[in-house]
Amino acid sequence: MKKIIIIDGGPRKNFNTSALLQKVAEGAGTVEGVEVETHRLYELDYKGCMSCMACKVKGRASQVCKFKDALTPVLESIAEADSLVLGSPIYFGEVTAQMRAFLERLAFPWLSYNDYSLLAPKRMPVLLVETMNGLPERNNSQGYGAMEHCIAQALGAPERLTAYNTYQVKDYSRYELAGFSEEAKRRYRDTHWEADLQAAYDAGLRMAREINNSH
Numbered sequence: 001m002k003k004i005i006i007i008d009g010g011p012r013k014n015f016n017t018s019a020l021l022q023k024v025a026e027g028a029g030t031v032e033g034v035e036v037e038t039h040r041l042y043e044l045d046y047k048g049c050m051s052c053m054a055c056k057v058k059g060r061a062s063q064v065c066k067f068k069d070a071l072t073p074v075l076e077s078i079a080e081a082d083s084l085v086l087g088s089p090i091y092f093g094e095v096t097a098q099m100r101a102f103l104e105r106l107a108f109p110w111l112s113y114n115d116y117s118l119l120a121p122k123r124m125p126v127l128l129v130e131t132m133n134g135l136p137e138r139n140n141s142q143g144y145g146a147m148e149h150c151i152a153q154a155l156g157a158p159e160r161l162t163a164y165n166t167y168q169v170k171d172y173s174r175y176e177l178a179g180f181s182e183e184a185k186r187r188y189r190d191t192h193w194e195a196d197l198q199a200a201y202d203a204g205l206r207m208a209r210e211i212n213n214s215h
């Protein structure tokens with residue numbers, strides 16, 4: 001059985017980010033021999049890198065974080081997985097704090113301070129999902145930022161899936177959100193959201209087929 005791990009770095013269940021990730025899982029789940037495991041970071045009690053340096057101890061260096069908390073089984077699972085999907089809303093131009101903290105724990109053990117190489121236990125296909133208020137032609141997103149370089153080096157060049165101009169609340173009339181035109185949001189959603197969901201489904205399907213065909 002091949003395994004795809006999905007990491008949901010958004011706080012809201014059943015909103016934009018998690019809806020896209022669920023579609024990725026749905027697409028991947030149609031391929032026989034592939035299982036999907038989803039972890040919601042906001043449901044786990046963990047910290048970012050503690051700088052304990054346990055992953056760099058001579059003779060016992062590890063490419064998987066040695067600090068023990070609720071993230072430990074997730075990181076161990078990723079080390080043995082066949083592909084990885086990360087999803088996050090964009091907060092103040094970057095991924096969420098939970099996603100960032102997760103990425104510190106994932107990537108610091110990959111980094112060698114001997115030669116500055118970035119080596120994961122296993123290379124694998126990666127999909128980076130982001131959702132935001134911004135538009136394709138005007139947004140402030142730096143996406144996964146510096147962490148994307150680490151991911152590309154250690155796991156392989158990631159595929160990217162972005163949903164723009166998302167609905168932030170179900171009913172704009174109930175909130176102080178006058179800077180947004182619900183009418184314009186609705187028009188954008190009506191013409192893009194189904195395609196975003198389809199692209200997520202297709203990406204999951206493609207990823208599952210790819211890992212199923214590799215040895």
Ligand SMILES: Cc1cc2nc3c(=O)[nH]c(=O)nc-3n(C[C@H](O)[C@H](O)[C@H](O)COP(=O)(O)O)c2cc1C
Pocket residue numbers: 010011012015016017018088089090091092093094131132133134139140141166167168
């Ligand atoms: C704290 C916070 C900060 C945000 N910052 C940005 C931002 O800098 N740029 C942007 O385009 N959208 C920003 N947004 C909007 C979210 O990225 C967008 O609504 C996203 O699709 C929410 O994902 P969700 O529906 O899965 O929660 C922000 C939302 C919140 C709550």
